[in-house]
Amino acid sequence: MREVAIIGTGITPCKGRWIERTYYGLAQMAVKAAVGDAKISIKDVDAVAYGIYNDIFELSAIPEHPLQGIIGMANKPGMRITSGGATGSYTMMTAYTWVASGLYDIVLALGVEKATDCFDFQSRTSTPEVIKTIGWSGDTFFERELGWTASDSYAEVVLAYMDEHPGDLKDEVSAKIAEILCEQVQNNPYAQRYGEKVTAEMAMNSRYIVYPLKLLETCVYTEGAGAVIFASADKARAICKNAGHPIIWVTGVGAANEASVAGRDERHKIMHRILSDHLAAKAAYKMAGIRDPLKQIQVIELHDAFIKQLQITMAEMGFVPLGHADDLIDKGLMAPGGPILVNPSGGLTYGGHFVGGSNMFSCWSACRELTNRNMERALVHGTGSTVAQYGVVMILERGS
Amino acid sequence: MVPEIESEVLEVRGERYLQSNESMFTFYKRTKGEFSPYFLALKERKVILGAKCPKCKLVRVPPFVLFCPECDFEPIELVEMPDTGVMNSTPPVTYFAHSLFEHQVPFGRGRVLLDGADTALPIHVYTTKGVLTPRIFRRGTRVKVIFRENRVGKPTDIFAVPIAEIPREKQNVRGLQESALDWESPVEPELPTPDVEAKKIYHSTLLQLKKMASLVAQSERAQKDLAGWKRRINVKTSGGCFTLLIDDGKLDVQEGEVKGPDFIMVAKHPAIFSDWMSFRDSLTNAIIAERLWISLNREFTTVFKLDRLPRSIKRTGQ
Numbered sequence: 221m222r223e224v225a226i227i228g229t230g231i232t233p234c235k236g237r238w239i240e241r242t243y244y245g246l247a248q249m250a251v252k253a254a255v256g257d258a259k260i261s262i263k264d265v266d267a268v269a270y271g272i273y274n275d276i277f278e279l280s281a282i283p284e285h286p287l288q289g290i291i292g293m294a295n296k297p298g299m300r301i302t303s304g305g306a307t308g309s310y311t312m313m314t315a316y317t318w319v320a321s322g323l324y325d326i327v328l329a330l331g332v333e334k335a336t337d338c339f340d341f342q343s344r345t346s347t348p349e350v351i352k353t354i355g356w357s358g359d360t361f362f363e364r365e366l367g368w369t370a371s372d373s374y375a376e377v378v379l380a381y382m383d384e385h386p387g388d389l390k391d392e393v394s395a396k397i398a399e400i401l402c403e404q405v406q407n408n409p410y411a412q413r414y415g416e417k418v419t420a421e422m423a424m425n426s427r428y429i430v431y432p433l434k435l436l437e438t439c440v441y442t443e444g445a446g447a448v449i450f451a452s453a454d455k456a457r458a459i460c461k462n463a464g465h466p467i468i469w470v471t472g473v474g475a476a477n478e479a480s481v482a483g484r485d486e487r488h489k490i491m492h493r494i495l496s497d498h499l500a501a502k503a504a505y506k507m508a509g510i511r512d513p514l515k516q517i518q519v520i521e522l523h524d525a526f527i528k529q530l531q532i533t534m535a536e537m538g539f540v541p542l543g544h545a546d547d548l549i550d551k552g553l554m555a556p557g558g559p560i561l562v563n564p565s566g567g568l569t570y571g572g573h574f575v576g577g578s579n580m581f582s583c584w585s586a587c588r589e590l591t592n593r594n595m596e597r598a599l600v601h602g603t604g605s606t607v608a609q610y611g612v613v614m615i616l617e618r619g620s
Numbered sequence: 621m622v623p624e625i626e627s628e629v630l631e632v633r634g635e636r637y638l639q640s641n642e643s644m645f646t647f648y649k650r651t652k653g654e655f656s657p658y659f660l661a662l663k664e665r666k667v668i669l670g671a672k673c674p675k676c677k678l679v680r681v682p683p684f685v686l687f688c689p690e691c692d693f694e695p696i697e698l699v700e701m702p703d704t705g706v707m708n709s710t711p712p713v714t715y716f717a718h719s720l721f722e723h724q725v726p727f728g729r730g731r732v733l734l735d736g737a738d739t740a741l742p743i744h745v746y747t748t749k750g751v752l753t754p755r756i757f758r759r760g761t762r763v764k765v766i767f768r769e770n771r772v773g774k775p776t777d778i779f780a781v782p783i784a785e786i787p788r789e790k791q792n793v794r795g796l797q798e799s800a801l802d803w804e805s806p807v808e809p810e811l812p813t814p815d816v817e818a819k820k821i822y823h824s825t826l827l828q829l830k831k832m833a834s835l836v837a838q839s840e841r842a843q844k845d846l847a848g849w850k851r852r853i854n855v856k857t858s859g860g861c862f863t864l865l866i867d868d869g870k871l872d873v874q875e876g877e878v879k880g881p882d883f884i885m886v887a888k889h890p891a892i893f894s895d896w897m898s899f900r901d902s903l904t905n906a907i908i909a910e911r912l913w914i915s916l917n918r919e920f921t922t923v924f925k926l927d928r929l930p931r932s933i934k935r936t937g938q
């Protein structure tokens with residue numbers, strides 16, 4: 221396999237509703253920003269992978285087809301990827317692989333999502349209709365009719381973890397993490413909750429959306445787009461030199477999808493684990509030669525659908541032991557000045573969650589931090605599908 | 621439900637944007653294919669089927685495979701399962717549902733490892749003892765699967781209840797139906813004898829509630845929240861009892877209890893209601909935290925309506 225680097229990233233502002241733009245316009249904005257960052261022409265890009273999660277959000281069964289021409293990729297290969305919450309990560313993995321294989325030299329990963337065009341005319345708000353739309357993602361023979369939702373399926377995993385580790389995931393700790401993320405988001409003017417102040421006390425007292433997940437510890441619904449451009453080593457060296465920013469090497473990629481049905485052993489979903497995250501991280505670490513993630517990784521952009529899930533994922537990825545996820549705060553690991561910077565973008569909880577492109581948003585932030593803070597290594601994570609079934613991890617390293 | 625108006629103009633920072641009402645839906649006659657024996661057995665015989673692999677002996681419930689993926693796709697055999705088992709993990713309980721499920725709240729969506737099964741059956745969980753809270757079902761809680769009277773061959777034809785709630789003589793009856801359970805005698809949580817402090821808060825809360833009732837009479841929005849709804853609710857608190865009377869848009873509060881209420885609320889402390897009126901807490905959160913209890917699960921709908929009142933009144937005042 222060839223070496224692969226990231227040469228440019230771009231995102232739109234994250235907004236709860238983009239009245240001023242359709243997803244066509246959002247896609248154009250993100251691509252323009254990414255090629256601008258790399259200081260290349262879109263004509264230099266060989267192929268595109270699209271991350272768009274949900275047909276119903278976009279009101280189209282082939283939502284990417286209108287984008288091919290308007291982002292300047294006419295007559296070149298383009299493929300849509302959709303894999304729930306992990307859509308963005310799997311899309312970047314595809315773009316990475318196309319370059320690594322030698323098939324193409326420069327590949328664009330573009331993630332975009334509309335969501336809050338959905339509208340519940342009864343309550344005159346968007347949220348119930350957005351939840352209903354995502355609700356078509358559950359198993360449709362045995363679970364959907366029981367009222368499956370994305371939130372209650374992640375709650376299942378968190379509750380099962382709490383069965384297994386009674387004492388861990390204290391409410392005070394997840395509330396404190398919410399406060400930290402909200403402080404960090406003030407460094408990200410593109411974020412949905414930029415300018416908001418949320419304290420641990422506010423998070424603690426916010427209402428349950430489904431027990432034990434609280435409103436201010438839950439990702440927001442966002443509309444937006446994000447683009448990441450991958451390139452082969454020789455192209456990347458020339459482009460980054462010209463653009464005047466460091467090369468960001470992709471040194472590890474890993475992914476795993478668990479079975480969706482719960483059962484007694486690893487042939488089925490073990491509800492108190494997020495084995496997908498564990499296996500994805502393990503594979504990515506092996507590829508990148510990482511033995512001690514806490515010592516070797518400085519920036520983590522983690523797909524925090526819910527803060528208690530963020531904690532479990534951090535444990536599954538080896539930053540704290542399973543059963544001791546509260547160490548993230550209790551031992552000051554992710555506190556300001558601690559050894560790891562977790563979700564400097566504000567994460568999906570405070571930054572924004574436009575499903576198909578959220579992981580590009582995370583990747584954009586990871587590259588930004590490696591460059592601006594002169595750090596060595598970052599991890600970008602995506603999770604998705606029912607009961608946190610999908611996990612994808614990418615390791616980034618700052619070159620010269 | 622899509623309103624007649626077809627489009628509207630919104631203004632953002634001086635620019636005009638057009639927005640139209642649209643919808644996306646499809647009707648189906650969807651086959652249950654290889655799952656048909658499972659759903660037909662639920663509907664017609666009140667029996668739960670599983671899929672057993674003759675090679676590795678794994679038993680999958682529901683029978684979601686034709687062949688065993690662990691054994692080079694060996695064809696499975698359908699077997700009849702017991703209708704008892706344990707919760708695979710603590711199930712989530714939904715209180716806020718979107719339009720397709722709002723009539724069912726609160727409901728629990730859990731997974732039961734039936735005795736002898738290797739995978740867990742997704743299933744609704746309910747208690748016969750009042751409102752459903754997140755602490756009733758835990759990992760390992762022993763449950764029995766109950767069959768609805770009206771079965772159509774869907775996952776909602778069955779639900780699980782804690783076996784401890786079922787009289788001993790019925791625990792081994794196979795195909796036990798909903799109507800065989802006692803839904804009418806929930807056990808009220810015990811309250812401490814009223815102390816001076818709780819009594820004081822009770823009296824001030826009662827005054828606040830009466831004031832709130834008069835504000836409802838002045839708020840069109842609040843009246844809308846209670847429109848077409850009629851309930852007599854006995855509320856017991858550690859400081860004393862009162863009655864909430866909802867009558868098609870009107871709210872009345874009386875000291876003491878009434879005979880034959882529609883349902884009963886038990887509040888550990890009368891302050892739950894002053895916290896509710898002053899936005900410090902919702903009645904729903906109090907139920908989730910088990911500080912407030914209601915005698916009938918389906919009456920959560922009433923609690924949901926009550927939870928809207930403080931905000932509706934505040935908006936009227938603005």
Ligand SMILES: [Zn+2]
Nearest residue numbers: 673676688691
């Ligand atoms: Zn087998």
